[in-house]
Amino acid sequence: MSGVHIEIGRPQETVRHWSAKSIYFSMLEAEQSARTKAESAGFLARQLSETNSHATGMPATMAQLDIWLAEHNQMVGRQYREYLAARKAGQPRRYFRSKSQALFFLRAVAPTKLVDGSWLYGLMKHWQDPRLASLLKIYLEELGDGVEAMNHVVLYRKLLKLNACEDWKNLDEQFFTQGAIQLALAAHTDSHLPEVIGFNLGYEQLPLHLLITAYELKELNIDPYYFTLHTTIDNAQSGHARAAIDAVREAMPVFADSADYMQRVIAGVKLNDVGLSTLDIIKQFDLQGEVVRILQSKANIGQFMHSDRCVIGGRTVNDWLKDQDQVAVFLHEMEKTGWVKRHHNPEDSPFWKVIAGDKAPMFGVFTGYEQQVIYDWIAGEAIESLPMLARLGRPWRMVEKQALAQDEARHKQYGNVYDFKSGHKLTHQLRQANDFNQDQLAFERHVHGIDDEQKLMHFLVDWMSPAKHYTPLGLCATRYFKSHMDSLF
Incomplete structure (x- = not known):
């Protein structure tokens, strides 16, 4: 997870480098180990040291x-x-x-x-x-x-x-x-x-x-x-x-x-x-590079999944995918042979037809995000001239409305002590205990069984952690916590 190296010109001093990604996921675990605590402390100290000389427009008084x-x-x-x-x-x-x-x-x-x-x-x-x-x-x-x-x-x-x-x-x-x-x-x-x-x-x-x-x-x-x-x-x-x-x-x-x-x-x-920074991330986007990365991510499985009859540029698709370094060349060959027609409607490209649509031969292989990247790459300079629905998808309000309807159906089916949309407590209890609401019922009983204020708040705070607060029980704990705080002030 971490490494040590000697910096040139500082032969007597070791500088430790922590993996931000490893620390990130370790700190989202339910129970943090002593090692995680120590490494995150070192990581924080290092960042404070490195930013110490940074200028800021924030006043010091x-x-x-x-x-x-x-x-x-x-x-x-x-x-x-x-x-x-x-x-x-x-x-x-x-x-x-x-x-x-x-x-x-x-x-x-x-x-x-x-x-x-x-x-x-x-x-x-x-x-x-x-x-x-x-x-x-x-x-x-x-x-x-x-x-x-x-x-x-x-x-x-x-x-x-x-x-x-x-x-x-x-x-x-x-x-x-x-x-x-x-x-x-x-x-x-x-x-x-x-x-x-x-x-x-x-x-x-x-x-x-x-x-x-x-x-x-x-x-x-x-x-x-x-x-x-x-x-x-x-x-x-x-x-x-x-x-x-x-x-x-x-x-x-x-x-x-x-x-x-x-x-x-x-x-x-x-x-x-x-x-x-936000602008750094936006500038990092490279459409061609992202297409290559996506195909490389599929190569480990894809190199075994295609028929030997699938030949492009004199090589089978399986052969192209055996070497991830060849993916960019493979894309070029697909353009040369007409499998991809850049700067045209992607519907004109055979490659697009095999990956997009419910009945496409490779349905489900590429995520929605990956399909959007490939679509935009094929469309290229022609993208702004294509129909809005094809290049941007359904209006987000329609997509969100469908998702909300599914959520409401689920809540209606299983019921809940709280209305998770409004935050208000329902006037009726759960219809019947079942495998879907055991956690909720046990949580409610446990909260109401704690008669010591300090213990109650400690229990609720634990459920309000970055790892838990967005879960149904974390949301419930937050409501209890806020209700208690409102009663104090």
Whole structure:
């Protein structure tokens, strides 16, 4: 999982490198090992050291934060107006040249979006501390206050599912760095409270890329709600951007060294720079390279699955797929022999006909995301002239409506103590215990059987972790937790 090397010019010092991807998944396990704890602590310390020299526009004094917040939002608003004016004047999309590039982006940021808000989790065990009130509120809102339809991770998981982008776990190491940082902050909050507050301060400010992303996703028939939600909930007047500044003030020490506190807050802000930025990820997309990668991923199985009668460029398909380094050449041969007709309607290409459609010979071999990449690659320069339904798929509202209908049918069939859409408790109990609701019933009985407040809150907090809060029982725990907090204040 980790390695040691000697840096040139520093023969007496070893520098340890931790795998962000390994740490990411280890920290999402139900029980974290001592090794995971130690490695995540080292990983966090390394990132703090590497970002120490980074510049930041965040002011170093509490008195300047309000002015900075106003100026930042004015700047973002002005830049977004300029973007809209350019689009109205006929400029192309700034981020996503095609739907496949937008879907690539959704997959690539999944490791970060699927731990949304996680950096605040370590505060939850301090639920009685009034200095953390703003931060606790932010975390609960990231969890949708226990309402499935508003939980940020649930929303992103559904977005991935609707767009057939659920294979994000196979992404390269570089895409897990930011998510690993957030989980490490959650695990080491007791020793990094100012850094957690600072990271939250930087993360909750409205960025220009969020506004542009939402605008362009909608154009490409991709539901933008997850992104538009963040443009509203992070607003500077009453949203998370405002609460993040309040949190800095609320936790500022009265008798301790406030200058050191603010220095550590700024160090936390800089952690937002770790890993690939949104623009870095968007620029990484290479349509040709992604087609090659997709075919290479199928080669291990595909090299045994084709008939020897399938000959392209003098070689069988099985033979082409035996060597992954030959996949790019194989694609070129498919173009030469007419199996792929680039810059034309993909329906004119025999290769497309064998992989797309319910009755295609290779139905199910390629995911929806992979098919979109191949479609856009074949269409090439002709893509904007093709019918919208063919190149962008069904309108996202239609797809989402069908998915919601399926969810409602499932809830109606099995019932539940809570309505997982509204968050309100049902007036009737579950009709009958069965194999589908045993966990829910046992959870309810256990919660109502705990008569000690500290034990109850500890139990609920455990279920509100980044690994569990988006599950049915995690959502239920969040609602109980919020209900208890509301009764206290």
